Structure formats: structure tokens, C-alpha cells
Amino acid sequence: MVKKRITREEKRKQRHANLKTAATQIFAEQGYHETKVSQIVERVGVAQGTFYLYYEGKKPLFGELVNEFLQLFVTTISQWKFANLETLDILEVELHRIGLQLANLFVNKKDLTKIFFREALGVDEVFDTNVREFYEYVYDSLAAFNENLWTQGLIEKMNFRLLAIQTVGMIERVIKEFVVNETLANTELDEIVDHLVLNFLSGTRKNIQLKTHPELQAAAPALLSPKSPDRTLRTTWK
Amino acid sequence: MVKKRITREEKRKQRHANLKTAATQIFAEQGYHETKVSQIVERVGVAQGTFYLYYEGKKPLFGELVNEFLQLFVTTISQWKFANLETLDILEVELHRIGLQLANLFVNKKDLTKIFFREALGVDEVFDTNVREFYEYVYDSLAAFNENLWTQGLIEKMNFRLLAIQTVGMIERVIKEFVVNETLANTELDEIVDHLVLNFLSGTRKNIQLKTHPELQAAAPALLSPKSPDRTLRTTWK
Amino acid sequence: MVKKRITREEKRKQRHANLKTAATQIFAEQGYHETKVSQIVERVGVAQGTFYLYYEGKKPLFGELVNEFLQLFVTTISQWKFANLETLDILEVELHRIGLQLANLFVNKKDLTKIFFREALGVDEVFDTNVREFYEYVYDSLAAFNENLWTQGLIEKMNFRLLAIQTVGMIERVIKEFVVNETLANTELDEIVDHLVLNFLSGTRKNIQLKTHPELQAAAPALLSPKSPDRTLRTTWK
């Protein structure tokens, strides 16, 4: 008896999980609008109506997935503790650590990450609001963090909110290339994080003594558009 | 006779332009999927069928707009000439100049910018490919530019492609906030560009002499999630 | 052992009754089509499948309820005995008595009455036939009764079937207003029955001697549509 009940409950959970997994995959593959409920149930091997036993509809499910991602993110960053960031060296190490932590989140939740970065916006007004709230939250957190670093004399005084936005953008695009598009797949995650941290801290500038070697500075040829300066992009689609 | 032919031709062009303008606006306002062909023709004041005399369909038109944006971008950056970037000071000034130039492009083409950043991805596989090619192009250009700066001894040796990606992300998100979401609307464009350039060059690190004032460096308390550490995000949608 | 069997049987009967009660209520509240089987079982607190152990389906249950109402009605009127309707006074008293009897049936079975008057028709062709047969039966009975009254010289000769139909209509609408819509709730049941009986017998006409007082008869102004002669009714629904 007890066993039977467990079995049924487990079956239910299994099905729920299967549906979510299938939906996540297909959303990640095709995006929200191209994904049909029929595809989801087909992949799981259940009837169309079954879907609606577990989810109120396609949109609510999508919202749930997006929120799961946001939740994971928020949970992760809200756990960070920065007790003793006394020196730049310590800061660098810490930043590297949390950078890797975050990167792993994205890598482990590749499909959710794809979903978020491909179509979190534009599906529904309510979603949009939610996502924008999320960004505000991240900006605020990061700006406060930066300001604190300044208080400690670790970084320069600057527009900390703008800095936060820039930082988010940096990370975002790298994530997109690494996880979503997989164009950075051949680069070590560690190297990437390292790069981001160093760049965040020091920018690109050659250190001061270089100024004493102007002989190194040659004339720079026009550089951009190395492939095809007048490159034309496809214009027609069916 | 001749006059009539011209008039007719002009009318045609006018209509073409009107349709494109209307479509651009509505795509920017509502996104691709929420935009109905009926809305576009209604705004222009022509019949539904007329739309198809000027465009092969909704998707091709959208593709055209996205490409127009890409084209504008490519045209802009491919014109940059960096003849004499002899010193960091010159570089800084130059970067500021082209940064403003780019920013103005986005501001002037606000609708196209919105379209691109909201939904360039996820509408169609072909679009996606095209956009990805575009990004590759930008990365390559930027990486080459960065490498050249290094050659001139202006910047440090680093992973220039990764640097390019980071830079693109930085700019992208700032643009999104400034042009698309208008959350940065109260910040001067000049300040923003300045910030980006300085950050690109120097990062955030306090310069060296600070190290001689360790008394400024206090212990940093945990800082993130200033609003609500356990923040819960909405989970249900209809 | 024996006790268990009884208990089980009783349980079954109880469940059957519960389901019927719940269904009756919800049908009365929402009508046939708005009522979902899920709502019925939820109110009773049993599983969806259990419903089908007691009833063959939603429609058969509804039919059963409608028939229960018809049965009650038929039982009531078939018990009426009219042994000595010798005078109009006796007739009036008798009519009042059976009128009240009927009225109490409707009041006591308010939900069944609502069900019958709201949706007995239009749910199923078979139901419709059944209901029509019922009406025929009532018409026939009433016509025979009326004809008998005539035989006894109590009422005028007229089209007794038509009279029966009229009478049914009179009663029907009053019931609808009193029981179903409750717009007559502030009127005493006794007064209503009284009114119906008197009207059945004497109509509305002022008795003869009035004709000797023609001074009472003033010119009648146009009277209908006291609220708004050109009243417009809502035309659109979603």
C-alpha cells in the first residue's frame, strides 16, 4: 500500500521533471515562440492534455524557468561574504573565486542560461518587468560593492552604478560567447575569469614606465574591418 | 507625362519609406512577435495587401531592418582611421571621439537599436547566423585593433579576442540601459563615454601611491544584496 | 461482519446522496454547461473517478435530476382528488389548497426547480423530448380537469387545452420570479396563490355594476414603456 502510494507520487514527480527537462531543452534549442507544447509532450511521450496537469500553460512554464534562473543567480551572489578584503591581492583572489563560482552556475545550467540570454525579454510584459527588476537588483548590489571597495581605498572613486553596468555587460557577453554560442569553448574557464578580473582591476593600459620608451610606439595603420571593409550582410529572408 | 512618372515613382518610394518607418517604430515598441502586419499598414494608412508589394513578408522586413542596423554599424567602424596613436593621451582622445560617434549612432537610430538589442536573436535561424557573423566581425576588428595598440606599446599583452568580447559587452549593456531601457537617461552621454574609455584603459585600481597609505584600507563588511538577501522573484504568470 | 457490510452499503448510499446533493447545488448555481465534474467531486471530497462509479456520466446525472423534478411534480398532481367541487366557493378553496401544495414543492426543492427552469431544455435532445412529454401530460391533465369543471357548470366553455397552456405559463413565470430569480421574494406566497386563483377564475374585469358608473372611466394616455420608449439594449459581448 505504502509502496504503491510512493510509486504514484514518484511517477508524478518524474513526469513533472521530464516535462520540465524537455521544455527547458526545447526552449533552449528553439526559443520560446518556436517551441510548441506539442513538441514538449512528444519528447516526453505523454498526451497533450497531460502538460496542463503540470503547468498552467506555455507562458507560465517559461516564466518559471526564467525565474528559476534568476533565483539561482540571486541565491549565488547573495551568499557572497567579503569579510577581509584588505589588499588588492586578496580582492583579486576573491573576485577570481566568485567569478568561477558564477561561471560554473552558467555552465551547469547551460539550458537555463541559454533561455535567459536568448529570450528572457520580449515574451511577456510581466517577464520583462521581472527581468528588469532583476538587473536593477544586480546593479545595486554591485554598485554598493564597488563603493565599499572605494571606501577601503582599493579602487578609485568613479560612477559606481555605471561601473556596475559595464561589469555586468562584460560578464554577460563573455557568458553568451562561452555558454550560449560556444565560440570561446576552446578557452579555459580559468583564463577567462582571470582576464575579467584583471581587466576589471587594471584595464589595459601599459604601466607607467613604458612612457619612457616611446621608441616602441610605431605608427598604427588603419585597423578595423580586417576581413572586408565594405562587407555586405545578407538582406533577404523568407 | 514625365512628371507623372516621376510622381508615381516618388509615391512608391514614399510609401516604401512610410512602411519601413512604421514597421521600425512598432517593432521597437512591441517586438517582433507582438507586431502585426495589420498594425503596420494601419499606421501608414494603406491596405493589407499593399504591404506585400513592398516587402516579401514580415520576417524579411524585420531582417532588412536588423541588417540596416548592422550595416550602419559596420560602415561607421570601418571608417575609423587611426593614423597617429602615438601616445596614450592621443589614444584616449581618439577613443573618446569614436565612442561618441558610435553612441550618437545608437541615439539617432534609437528604434533600430531597440530592435537589434531586444530581438535580433531568436526570430529566425538565418538572422541568428547573420548576427553571429556580425559579432565575429566586430570581435575580429576590435581584437586586431587591440593587438595593434599592443604593438605600439600602448597596452599590455593580453588575450585580445577576449578583450574584444569584454569591450563589446561593456558597450552593449550600457547602450541597452541608456537607449533601450532609458535607465541611464539622466547621465550625460559624454560622461558615459569618458567612463568607458577610462575603464578600458585603466580599470578600477587605485594608483600606486595609495599603497603607501594603508591606513585608508579598512576591513570590508559583507556587501552584496543590499536590498533583500533572500529576495524572491515572482514565479507565476498567466 | 454483518455490521461491516451494512456500513459499507450505507457508506455507498451516503456517497451517492452526497454526489447528488452537490451536483444539484452546483447545477442550480451555475447551470449545466458551467458545471464541471471536477467541481462536484471536489465539493463531496471524493476522487474524480468515483463519480463514475455512481453515475454513468454528467449528462445522465443531469437527466436524473430533471426527472426527479418531473416525478415529484407528477406525483403531486396525480394525487389530487376532486370529489365534490360542487360550488365555485369550494373550487376556489380547493384550487388555493393545491396551489399552495405545488408552490411548496417548488420552494422545498428550490435547486431542482432552478435546474428545471433554467436549463431543462437545450442540454440534450432526449431530455427535450422527455420534458415535452411531461408538458403534454400536464396539459392533458389540466385540460381534462378544466373540461370537468365545465361539465359541472362551474366555468365557461372554452378551448380547454389552450386554457391549460395559459395556466401553466402563468404559474411557470411566477415560479421563476419567486423561486429562481427571487424578485418576488417580498410577496407572501399565500397572496401569490390567491392572486393566481382569482385571476384564473375571474380575470381582471371590473364586475358589471361598474358599467352604471361611466363617470369613473377617464381617457387613458399612452402608457407603455414608462422608462425609456427607445431603450437600447447592450449589443456586444466578449
Place this chain on the structure above:
Amino acid sequence: MVKKRITREEKRKQRHANLKTAATQIFAEQGYHETKVSQIVERVGVAQGTFYLYYEGKKPLFGELVNEFLQLFVTTISQWKFANLETLDILEVELHRIGLQLANLFVNKKDLTKIFFREALGVDEVFDTNVREFYEYVYDSLAAFNENLWTQGLIEKMNFRLLAIQTVGMIERVIKEFVVNETLANTELDEIVDHLVLNFLSGTRKNIQLKTHPELQAAAPALLSPKSPDRTLRTTWK
């Protein structure tokens, strides 16, 4: 040119009319819930989508039809003028006239009448409200009319609202039998109206002098349920 435009406009009107006609017929035949949009378009011979060019949906169309009926009714009765109802004879003639007028409305709009009497209630809450408002309006009008007759000494003092309700019921059921069920089809419309008017005025009672002939009054046998006193009605449906 002009001709072409007219043709198109006419075609449109024709199609609109066809859809309405088909819908009216099928609603009248099968009722609201059994009627499918697919049946309507099939009968007209147009595509499914065409339906939605002319009507916002099935429910709004139904509402439109119900309201058309109500409108016709209101228009009819609001035009009645009762200038000189000086005597009962004149009243009788007038009532007969308007009774016929109303009856003809129902006969001419048989389908709308069927729709109204079969399913005006129970399809939608908004409809219900509308219909109930309509009944209130009719009751009010009729009660005022009756009261006026009393003011003129033509009829007895009574509960005029209740009288109105009774009258509406009388008419309603006769209409249902005559128009909807067609069980009175063999009776002359004129006779029916006559009957209703006489009954309204004089009821059924034998006039006074009959009381002097008690020999006519025989004992009445039990009369009701002439067909089958214990008649059982069908109980099961699929």
C-alpha cells in the same frame, strides 16, 4: 469603378447576412452549446477565419441575436398608443390588435424566438443580466398599463406587478407551444389571441345566472393524470 465598389460592399453585406442567417438557424435548431462555428461557416460555404471577420466570436454573435430579438420586442410594444380606452369593448379590441401584432412578430422571427426562449438564459452572465433587465422592463410597462386601466375603472384593483408577471407567463408559454414547439400549429392565431384576451379580462368563471341552475353541476370524478397516473419518466441518458 463605382460599380465595382458597390459590388464589393454588397458582397460583404451579403456574406454578413448569410452568416447571420445560418447562425440564427443553427442556433435555433441546436441551441448555443451544440452549435459549432465550423457548422455555421460550412453552411455558408466560407472558411473558418471568415467568420471572425464579421463577428468577434460565437458568444458575441449569440448576444447580438438575443438583443435583436429584445430590440424588436421593445420597439413593438413601445409604439403602442392607447389614446381612448374608454370602454371594455374598446379595450378588448385594442388588446386583440396588439396581441396579434406581437404574435406576428414571433411568427415572423421564428428562429430568433426559438433562440430566445430556448437559451437566452444560461449562456453567459452578462446575457442573463440583460435578459432580466428586459423582463423587468416588460413587467414595469405592463404593470403601469394595468394600473392605468384600473384608474379608468376598467379593471379591478389588484397586485398589478404580479398580474403583469402572470400575463407575461401566459403569453410566453403559448408562444413557446405555438412557435417553438409547434404543438398548437393547428389552432388559428386569431383564436389564440382571442382566448388570451378574454381570459385576461374575464377569467374562466361562469357568469352569475348559472348559479340558479345547480342541476347542471354533477359530481366531478378524480380527473388528473388521465393517461397514466403512475407514469414513470425516462431516467437514463448517455
Place this chain on the structure above:
DNA sequence: CATGAATGAGATTTCATTCAT
């Protein structure tokens, strides 16, 4: 060229009923 009515494929969603446990 322009029109705009018509098309119809296709997607979401509901819910009475079934049936394995």
C-alpha cells in the same frame, strides 16, 4: 498598382471519461 476580403493551417486549451494501481 492598390485593395481588403478571404483563406486555412495551426496553436492553445478544456474537460468528460477511462483505467492501471
Place this chain on the structure above:
DNA sequence: GATGAATGAAATCTCATTCAT
């Protein structure tokens, strides 16, 4: 008997695109 998850047929409605006028 009871359960309740699963079923799947069926219905409504949308909208990009076509094509006769």
C-alpha cells in the same frame, strides 16, 4: 471499491499571406 493521473478529441480563435476585383 476508490483513486486520480492520463488521455485525446474537439473547439475556438489568430494572423501572415494570397488573389480576384
